Amino acid sequence: GSAVHKLPSDGNHLSISFAGIYLRDAGAVTYQYRLLGLEEKFSRPVKSNAVDYPSLPPGKYTFEVRALSPDGAASKNTARFSFEIVPPFYKTTWFVLLTMISIIGVIVALQAWWHRQKIQKQKAIEAIKREEKLKIRQQTAEDFHDDLGNKLTRITVLSEMLNYKIEKPEQKQLVEQIRQNAASLYNGTRDILWALDPKSDNLYETLKHIEEIGVELFRDTAIVFKNEGIDEGFQQVKLSMEYNRNITMIFKELLNNALKHADAGLVLLKASRIDKNEVLISITDDGKGCIEFNETSRGHGLKNIRTRAARIGGGLTFSSSPGEGTTIMLKFNINPKTQPV
Incomplete structure (x- = not known):
C-alpha cells in the first residue's frame, strides 16, 4: 500500500x-x-x-x-x-532550534550580566577614587590653612606691631609693603582653600564666592556692587575643581578691572541659565567704557582671562562703548561629562 x-x-x-x-x-x-x-x-x-x-x-x-x-x-x-x-x-528540528535559541539567550544574558558587573565595578572604583580625592582635598585645605594661613596672619600682625615701634619713614614704608604683601598673599590663599573644599563643587557656591569677593572689594568705595540671578537652584549644577577655580579667577580679575579702570558708579554681577547645558555669567559696569577689546589685547589681564576661559571651553563676549560702560559675558557648558576631573 x-x-x-x-x-x-x-x-x-x-x-x-x-x-x-x-x-x-x-x-x-x-x-x-x-x-x-x-x-x-x-x-x-x-x-x-x-x-x-x-x-x-x-x-x-x-x-x-x-x-x-x-x-x-x-x-x-x-x-x-x-x-x-x-x-x-532531542533530534527534532524544533528542539534543536529551541536549544540553539536558549543557548544564545544564555550567552547574551551572561554577556549582559558581565557588562553590568564591569560597569558597576568601574563605578565603584571611580566612586572610591572620587572619595579619596575629596579626602585629600579636604585634608590639603585644612593643612594649608593651619600652616601657611596662620603664618601669613602672624606676619601681618607682627608687621603692624613693628610699624608702631619704628620711626623712620623709609623703614615704615618697607614694613607696610611687607604687611600689604602678606595680606594680599593671604587673600589669595583663601581662594585656593575655597577651591580645595569639596563643598565648593557647585555653581551656587562659586557664584556666592564671587559675590563675597565683590562685596569685600568694593567696600569703602563709591562703587555700588549688586548681583542678579544668583539663586539656590544653581546648587544642582555640579562643577569640577578645575571649573570653579577658573571661573572664580576670571571674575575676580574682572571685578578688579572694574574697580581700577572702569571709573564706574555701579557694578552688576549677573548669572542665568541659557538651557540645561549652558550658563551665562556677566559683569556689567556703568563706567567710561573701553574703545577696543581685540583678541590680542593684553591690557587689564584680558589675556589671562581668555586663557582661563579656554581651559573650561568657555566663550567670552565683550561689549563696550565710550561713556556707556562695559559688559563682559562668559558662556560655558555645564555638562559634567565635558568637565575635566
Whole structure:
C-alpha cells in the first residue's frame, strides 16, 4: 500500500520477510531488494526471503523487492513497504532550534550580566577614587590653612606691631609693603582653600564666592556692587575643581578691572541659565567704557582671562562703548561629562 508506517526511534531494527510464487518450481525463485533512503541499487539475486536492517537512522524509507524466475525474468510487480523512523525529540528540528535559541539567550544574558558587573565595578572604583580625592582635598585645605594661613596672619600682625615701634619713614614704608604683601598673599590663599573644599563643587557656591569677593572689594568705595540671578537652584549644577577655580579667577580679575579702570558708579554681577547645558555669567559696569577689546589685547589681564576661559571651553563676549560702560559675558557648558576631573 501507499501508507507510510511510522516507527519510534527505538524501533529502528527491522527484519523483513517476503515470498514469491512460482508454480513450476517454488524453490527455484530468487529475489532482489533495496531500501530506498539507504541504498539506490537492487541487491544481487539471492535465495533468502528475509533481510535484516539493524540500527537504521531516523528518516523516510521504502523497501522494494522483486522475484526472479530461474531464467532471470523479473516479476511484473515490485512489492513496496514505506515507513518512517521518527527521530527522538532531542533530534527534532524544533528542539534543536529551541536549544540553539536558549543557548544564545544564555550567552547574551551572561554577556549582559558581565557588562553590568564591569560597569558597576568601574563605578565603584571611580566612586572610591572620587572619595579619596575629596579626602585629600579636604585634608590639603585644612593643612594649608593651619600652616601657611596662620603664618601669613602672624606676619601681618607682627608687621603692624613693628610699624608702631619704628620711626623712620623709609623703614615704615618697607614694613607696610611687607604687611600689604602678606595680606594680599593671604587673600589669595583663601581662594585656593575655597577651591580645595569639596563643598565648593557647585555653581551656587562659586557664584556666592564671587559675590563675597565683590562685596569685600568694593567696600569703602563709591562703587555700588549688586548681583542678579544668583539663586539656590544653581546648587544642582555640579562643577569640577578645575571649573570653579577658573571661573572664580576670571571674575575676580574682572571685578578688579572694574574697580581700577572702569571709573564706574555701579557694578552688576549677573548669572542665568541659557538651557540645561549652558550658563551665562556677566559683569556689567556703568563706567567710561573701553574703545577696543581685540583678541590680542593684553591690557587689564584680558589675556589671562581668555586663557582661563579656554581651559573650561568657555566663550567670552565683550561689549563696550565710550561713556556707556562695559559688559563682559562668559558662556560655558555645564555638562559634567565635558568637565575635566
